[in-house]
Amino acid sequence: MDKRLARLSANTIRVLSAEAIQKAKSGHPGMPMGCADFAITLWYKYMRHNPRNPQWLGRDRFILSAGHGSMLQYSLLHLFDYGLSMDELKQFRQWGSLTPGHPEFGHTAGADITTGPLGSGFASGVGMAIANKYFAARTGLDKTDLVDNKIFMISGDGCMMEGTTAEAGSLAGHLKLDNLVCFYDDNSITIEGSTELAFSEEVGARFTAYNWRVIRIEDANDIEQCDRALAETMESDGRPTLIIGRTQIGYGSPGKQGKSSSHGEPLGVDEVAATKKNLGLPEDDFFVLPEVSDFCDNRVEELVKDAAEWDKKFQEFIDSNPEEAKVISSMMNCELPENLLEELLKVSPVDKAVATRASGGTVLQRAFELVPALVGGAADLAPSTKTDIKGAESFTAENRHGCNLHFGVRELAMGMAGNGMALYGTAIPYTSTFFVFSDYMKPALRLAAIQGLHEIYVFTHDSFYVGEDGPTHEPIEQIAMLRTIPGFTVLRPAEAREVAHSWTAALQADGPVALLLTRQNLEPICEELAGNIDVAKGAYVLDDDKDFSMILMATGSEVNLALETAKLIREKGCKVRVVSMPSQEFFLKQSKEYQESVLPKACKNRVSIEAATTFGWSRFVGDEGLAIGIDHFGASAPFSVLAEKFGFTPEAVLAKIKEHFGCSC
Numbered sequence: 001m002d003k004r005l006a007r008l009s010a011n012t013i014r015v016l017s018a019e020a021i022q023k024a025k026s027g028h029p030g031m032p033m034g035c036a037d038f039a040i041t042l043w044y045k046y047m048r049h050n051p052r053n054p055q056w057l058g059r060d061r062f063i064l065s066a067g068h069g070s071m072l073q074y075s076l077l078h079l080f081d082y083g084l085s086m087d088e089l090k091q092f093r094q095w096g097s098l099t100p101g102h103p104e105f106g107h108t109a110g111a112d113i114t115t116g117p118l119g120s121g122f123a124s125g126v127g128m129a130i131a132n133k134y135f136a137a138r139t140g141l142d143k144t145d146l147v148d149n150k151i152f153m154i155s156g157d158g159c160m161m162e163g164t165t166a167e168a169g170s171l172a173g174h175l176k177l178d179n180l181v182c183f184y185d186d187n188s189i190t191i192e193g194s195t196e197l198a199f200s201e202e203v204g205a206r207f208t209a210y211n212w213r214v215i216r217i218e219d220a221n222d223i224e225q226c227d228r229a230l231a232e233t234m235e236s237d238g239r240p241t242l243i244i245g246r247t248q249i250g251y252g253s254p255g256k257q258g259k260s261s262s263h264g265e266p267l268g269v270d271e272v273a274a275t276k277k278n279l280g281l282p283e284d285d286f287f288v289l290p291e292v293s294d295f296c297d298n299r300v301e302e303l304v305k306d307a308a309e310w311d312k313k314f315q316e317f318i319d320s321n322p323e324e325a326k327v328i329s330s331m332m333n334c335e336l337p338e339n340l341l342e343e344l345l346k347v348s349p350v351d352k353a354v355a356t357r358a359s360g361g362t363v364l365q366r367a368f369e370l371v372p373a374l375v376g377g378a379a380d381l382a383p384s385t386k387t388d389i390k391g392a393e394s395f396t397a398e399n400r401h402g403c404n405l406h407f408g409v410r411e412l413a414m415g416m417a418g419n420g421m422a423l424y425g426t427a428i429p430y431t432s433t434f435f436v437f438s439d440y441m442k443p444a445l446r447l448a449a450i451q452g453l454h455e456i457y458v459f460t461h462d463s464f465y466v467g468e469d470g471p472t473h474e475p476i477e478q479i480a481m482l483r484t485i486p487g488f489t490v491l492r493p494a495e496a497r498e499v500a501h502s503w504t505a506a507l508q509a510d511g512p513v514a515l516l517l518t519r520q521n522l523e524p525i526c527e528e529l530a531g532n533i534d535v536a537k538g539a540y541v542l543d544d545d546k547d548f549s550m551i552l553m554a555t556g557s558e559v560n561l562a563l564e565t566a567k568l569i570r571e572k573g574c575k576v577r578v579v580s581m582p583s584q585e586f587f588l589k590q591s592k593e594y595q596e597s598v599l600p601k602a603c604k605n606r607v608s609i610e611a612a613t614t615f616g617w618s619r620f621v622g623d624e625g626l627a628i629g630i631d632h633f634g635a636s637a638p639f640s641v642l643a644e645k646f647g648f649t650p651e652a653v654l655a656k657i658k659e660h661f662g663c664s665c
Helices: 003-024 030-046 067-079 086-090 120-139 157-161 163-175 203-209 223-233 269-279 290-320 322-333 340-347 356-370 411-424 435-451 478-483 496-508 558-571 584-588 592-598 639-645 650-661
Strands: 061-064 151-156 180-186 213-217 241-246 374-378 404-406 428-434 456-460 489-491 513-516 540-544 550-554 576-580 606-609 626-628
Touching (some): 003 030, 003 067, 003 269, 003 290, 030 067, 030 151, 030 223, 030 241, 061 067, 067 086, 067 151, 067 290, 120 322, 120 411, 151 157, 157 163, 163 203, 163 411, 203 213, 203 241, 213 223, 223 241, 340 356, 356 456, 374 411, 411 428, 411 435, 435 456, 435 478, 435 513, 478 489, 489 584, 540 592, 558 650, 626 650
Parallel strands (some): 061 151, 151 180, 374 428, 456 513, 489 513, 550 576
Antiparallel strands (some): 540 576
């Protein structure tokens, strides 16, 4: 690598970043300017990538965890010919551009992940590293150098302060993920000023304690020093690597270098001009010197040739290893058998009352056998959530073949790692914990939805029926929280058959799906009604009287309650329809005709029953209907006592119906 041209390219990145942000009148110039030397050294000399095929399997992954510095990545994508034109740089942060304020997966070619919330990229990088190791081991590719990818990350002071980085860093060190390399942009500046205001720990000592290798660059605005540090990372010592690089924020800006004012606001027109002069670059706006273009273009040609050679070796492996090739294809394409539902129904326990967490565990075992891409684990709760694959090994530092992942008591890191596993592209990850702890995972759930990631969340102990553990462990408002996330699907099955249907739907989904499962046993739907089950529609008529005058709709454990209440109503001579609604999201995607067939507008006497907040049910019960739920926190007592105290018995539900509608049924 020609150091002079590399330095010139770094300065070009600085100026392009400053100019785009100035034109947008919005953005963060300081970080791109400070990290340009490290970034150009990484992208040019050390990172394996293919601008002609941004999704190339053999590539290293790049994560800008400090996503506010997005112009650093956009400048690199432009220089390395990823199809990001200069006009797109000029449209930074504007409507419809390929250069949004933070990198967005699926929007800009070359962006491997959506980042923004600090630390989220770092934690998802840990998931990518896990997925890489597991994929290599599962397919036999670990015996080659074909997928010895590295996950390169750039993080800042904010990432290091966020708790998710601590959780994920601890896990990565424990698992000895030596394919993980993080550059810590140690510039000692945050929005409010110096990091000394709130941050004085020795980050290197913390990561050493996490079992990371720590490499220090005294001046990361020196390409020679960056080069030496990256060269060292190429030789694994069996641990993930943190490179602590001392940089100056806003490097190259004579008036704002090293100052917090360069962090989150444009430099100013005059300061941009002064920066160009200071760095010895032309006054022209958005200009790349021909020698910089040639420098990067020549490297692109080399990268494309290297990728072609990799493709040849990969095809030779495929041709020589047909059994491994089948697994590779299945994992890369997340293939599902056509008879998936049929196979999952075969193992569903319907001969007795059983908790849906238990039937879910049984179904999961069969799903794992049928879907090679399916892999996951729990936040130290697998014995309770029933999400261990029986007879299988654990994924550890010593055993990458193990399919049972142990995230420890780290719900947020687990959620972010799941995102990274999905983004790696060879897994349908599932993660699991008690439903109430989805609160810890909310940022990860939201990012999964934003990116449209195919992930499955197994949340058990899904209501106040948790019982003795009390209100801290009894989810009330969490189900409404999940339902408000755009693009997120919630499935709350009523019994074992619905569980099989729900797992099938979750595996066939395009985005993130949560399965909400019970701790307490639930009676199976009787054979007479079982043929009506249609979870894929979101809601369906389970039990019906001709000329019904009332609709009872319910989810999960309350479907049994609705059926029992319907019996009491019929004993009073009234006719009723019972609707199981395992997924509001699926139901709302159905045609208006189908929705009308299940919930006809002519029937105003509508009742919803769910052991959670009533928030959101008005759209289904209407202005005249009744939403039965729990709009207060739970309590500590046996679940049967709570059901009586909170009014979740057939008699109590019937009394509420009589009071609300003023009827005699």
